[in-house]
Amino acid sequence: xxxxxxxxxxxxxxxxxxxxxxxxxxxxxxxxxxxxxxxxxxxxxxxxxxxxxxxxxxxxxxxxxxxxxxxxxxxxxxxxxxxxxxxxxxxxxxxxxxxxxxxxxxxxxxxxxxxxxxxxxxxxxxxxxxxxxxxxxxxxxxxxxxxxxxxxxxxxxxxxxxxxxxxxxxxxxxxxxxxxxxxxxxxxxxxxxxxxxxxxxxxxxxxxxxxxxxxxxxxxxxxxxxxxxxxxxxxxxxxxxxxxxxxx
Amino acid sequence: xxxxxxxxxxxxxxxxxxxxxxxxxxxxxxxxxxxxxxxxxxxxxxxxxxxxxxxxxxxxxxxxxxxxxxxxxxxxxxxxxxxxxxxxxxxxxxxxxxxxx
Numbered sequence: 601x602x603x604x605x606x607x608x609x610x611x612x613x614x615x616x617x618x619x620x621x622x623x624x625x626x627x628x629x630x631x632x633x634x635x636x637x638x639x640x641x642x643x644x645x646x647x648x649x650x651x652x653x654x655x656x657x658x659x660x661x662x663x664x665x666x667x668x669x670x671x672x673x674x675x676x677x678x679x680x681x682x683x684x685x686x687x688x689x690x691x692x693x694x695x696x697x698x699x700x701x702x703x704x705x706x707x708x709x710x711x712x713x714x715x716x717x718x719x720x721x722x723x724x725x726x727x728x729x730x731x732x733x734x735x736x737x738x739x740x741x742x743x744x745x746x747x748x749x750x751x752x753x754x755x756x757x758x759x760x761x762x763x764x765x766x767x768x769x770x771x772x773x774x775x776x777x778x779x780x781x782x783x784x785x786x787x788x789x790x791x792x793x794x795x796x797x798x799x800x801x802x803x804x805x806x807x808x809x810x811x812x813x814x815x816x817x818x819x820x821x822x823x824x825x826x827x828x829x830x831x832x833x834x835x836x837x838x839x840x841x842x843x844x845x846x847x848x
Numbered sequence: 849x850x851x852x853x854x855x856x857x858x859x860x861x862x863x864x865x866x867x868x869x870x871x872x873x874x875x876x877x878x879x880x881x882x883x884x885x886x887x888x889x890x891x892x893x894x895x896x897x898x899x900x901x902x903x904x905x906x907x908x909x910x911x912x913x914x915x916x917x918x919x920x921x922x923x924x925x926x927x928x929x930x931x932x933x934x935x936x937x938x939x940x941x942x943x944x945x946x947x948x949x
Contacts, residue, residue, distance in 0.1 A: 619851045634867065637879065643878050688930060727857055760913075770917065
């Protein structure tokens, strides 16, 4: 086991300028994408910037010989999660410009910037002066020169078998939760009555979801456009014109 | 000049800070979710860095679990966003000041 470390060092023998240049490009991608996610006004642009960041992180994974995770990163994150984001953005029709300059909570943004800068500086300083390594290494198996997938699979199915099974339960719960949350209440009823009716007719809820999408959405949007500003005051003032814009 | 673990951890810190800033500053619920993903990725990067540094595959296994949890979290979170949006046509976090929709 201890002989693994020289072997490991022998594996990564490519010249260091390759490391440096790949790291620089990937880090630039990651940071540019992250800043883009935060500053973009259009949620669709944010999602595309998020893809850029995720690709940069995948490149950094490859650079650190985590090739399986790099593949999973691209497939699961860029391929599934961001597509889900884009799907919801398009589905809800919120892909319009947001008024970033409006600040309902006065002084919250400068405070947030200050706090984040303070925290990040503290973390960087801690990284400079303290020693993170506790000495308890090699708990889950030594990262030898063996293929990354083989190591990961062995560890996952031996040491981490119970957590791995628990993730299966977690995914099932997430699927059930998503189905329950996204189910459309029966159309034609007001939201208060729909809550009660939903319990009585669970089987028809999914069936008339397709037809409810066509008939239910416009009058709901009209209702919120008229009732929104009157009941909720100036905080929801921006939703009125937006809803009216979609369904004139 | 070689790229040591410190560079990766520094990048991870900056990425986490940008994600936290986004969650605090932006109002759109969807963009806040994306910023949470940024923070998760920063943590993943730190995990992989420590896995390489300590020659321990456990860090990479943990990244695997974080990916699973992130997928589940996004599915449920977006389901909640869709459910909220159906009640009131807005994805603005400031408009959501009532527990009852």
